Amino acid sequence: MSVTVRAAAKLNLHLGVGAPREDGFHPLDTVYQAISLYDDVTVSEAPAGSADELVVTGSSHVDAAGVPTDATNIALRALAEVACGSAHAVQIAKQVPVAGGMAGGSADGAAALLAHDRLHDLRQPDDLLLAQAARLGSDVPFSLVGGTARGRGRGEVVEPIVDHGTWWWVVVPAAVGLSTPEVYRHFDRLHPDAPAQPAEPTELLAALATGEPVRLARALHNDLQEPAIDLRPELGDLIERGEAEGALRGMVSGSGPTCVFLCDSQEGSTEVLTALSASYDVVLTAVGPVAGAHLLG
Ligand code: C5P
Numbered sequence: 001m002s003v004t005v006r007a008a009a010k011l012n013l014h015l016g017v018g019a020p021r022e023d024g025f026h027p028l029d030t031v032y033q034a035i036s037l038y039d040d041v042t043v044s045e046a047p048a049g050s051a052d053e054l055v056v057t058g059s060s061h062v063d064a065a066g067v068p069t070d071a072t073n074i075a076l077r078a079l080a081e082v083a084c085g086s087a088h089a090v091q092i093a094k095q096v097p098v099a100g101g102m103a104g105g106s107a108d109g110a111a112a113l114l115a116h117d118r119l120h121d122l123r124q125p126d127d128l129l130l131a132q133a134a135r136l137g138s139d140v141p142f143s144l145v146g147g148t149a150r151g152r153g154r155g156e157v158v159e160p161i162v163d164h165g166t167w168w169w170v171v172v173p174a175a176v177g178l179s180t181p182e183v184y185r186h187f188d189r190l191h192p193d194a195p196a197q198p199a200e201p202t203e204l205l206a207a208l209a210t211g212e213p214v215r216l217a218r219a220l221h222n223d224l225q226e227p228a229i230d231l232r233p234e235l236g237d238l239i240e241r242g243e244a245e246g247a248l249r250g251m252v253s254g255s256g257p258t259c260v261f262l263c264d265s266q267e268g269s270t271e272v273l274t275a276l277s278a279s280y281d282v283v284l285t286a287v288g289p290v291a292g293a294h295l296l297g
Contacts, residue, residue, distance in 0.1 A: 002044035005115040007107035007143050007293040008034040009096040009286070011169070011253045011260050013208070013216070016198030017187060017223040025138070025154040026184055029198040031161065031205070032139075034146040035169055035288035037095050039104060040296065041075060041111035043119055046087035052076050053087075058094040061173060061282040066098045074105045075112035078136055082116050099177020101228075101254035103139040110143035110293045118295055130158070146292025148208065150201065163289050165211040167262065168269040170247060171284040172238060172276060174257035178228060183255035186227035199223065213264045217248035220262065228256035235259055238280070245275035 010032045018027040046053060054073055058064030067073065071080065079088050090112065096104030113132055117124050126144075133140035138155035148163035187194070199221065207219035229236045229252065238259050239250035246268060247261035263269035269285045276283045 001119065002042050003115045003119040004040055004042040004296040005111040005118070005293050006038050006040050006296050007111040008146055008290050009037040009102040009104060009107065010034055010139065010142060011102065011288070012222060013148070013220055014201035014204040015222045015224055015254065016200065017184075017194065018196050018198040019194040020188060021154075026187070027196065027198050028138075028151060028153070028155045029200050030151040030155060031148065031201045031208070032142045032151055032158075033148045033163070033167070033288040034142075034290045034292060035171070035286040036290050037102070037171065037284065037286050039096050039107045039111060040093040041108055041115055042091040043079070043112060043115035044089050045119070046089045048087070050087045052079060053089045054092070055090070056092045056094060061097070061284070062094045063098045063175075063177075064094055066177070067092070067094070074109040074136060078109045078112040078132070079116055081132060081135065082113065088116070097173035097177070097258050099179065100173050100258040101178065101180070101252065101256045102258050103143055103254070106137050106139035106143045107293070109133065109136045109140045114144065114293045114295070142292075144293050147289045161205070161208070163208055165208065165216070167213065167216065167288050168264075168266050169286045169288065170242065170261040170263060170269050170272045170276065171253075171286050172242070172259045172261075172280050173282050173284070174232070174235075175281070176257075178231065178255060178257045180255040183224055183227050183231065186231055187224060190227055190230065213248055213262060217262050220249050220251050222251050222254075224255045225252040228252045232257050241279070242272060242276060245272050247272050
């Protein structure tokens, strides 16, 4: 028997970052949105006495070879946390860019936790799964919750937000990923006097409630955009280009290097995709918000 769980990519509509805490993590005040790019994680039991096994495949735009298949993989770390020594075979079919600032690894961790729960019919309460997720990584609880949600703490304290909007995005992944810790370290270099309290998403929440893309575009905010562009100046050119081609607003997704462009409609996103495809190898469209990690079968 096997169980397949689907988990979505995320972007941050607002990412406020404060000065590092004593544990080295940065306090965040963020608004996540899950969008329609997915990783599917299939988990089955492996014969007793065998080791965990992992196979990763990916869509043509995904660097599946760049994903570790040893015990450091977040899906295997998730199973090591919860499986009490029994072995599993795991397959990950990736659509979410690797090291792209879209929580692809976190999606795999969340999916593995849920798949393990359903495979063994544990039916653990949500708060237990969320606590397991928080131990795995800052974005993993959001990958379970999905939709649109505010994240505080180091990102792991997640509170769903009512979002009746349908938001159309163009997504441009980079061929080579960026290291999240490196982008945070660069934020610290650029902002040695960052406030302890991260910027609150007041404007963003007001814009979201209107359902109007033009309002939301104006309110998008990412404190990691400046360090990401400083490390990868070509991201600044890409954002300018997308906006010149008709996107309402372009921004770096999370710690990057994926860039996302908010468009006024589905048709608008198709036009921006067509225009950017002339110069960029991989250009995708996606819609949000979509569901958190859920069972496919
Ligand atoms: O929690 P996660 O494992 O995803 O974090 C990866 C790295 O990103 C951390 O080790 C840390 O360097 C950085 N990080 C941070 N502050 C956060 C989240 C992540 O500094 N709130």
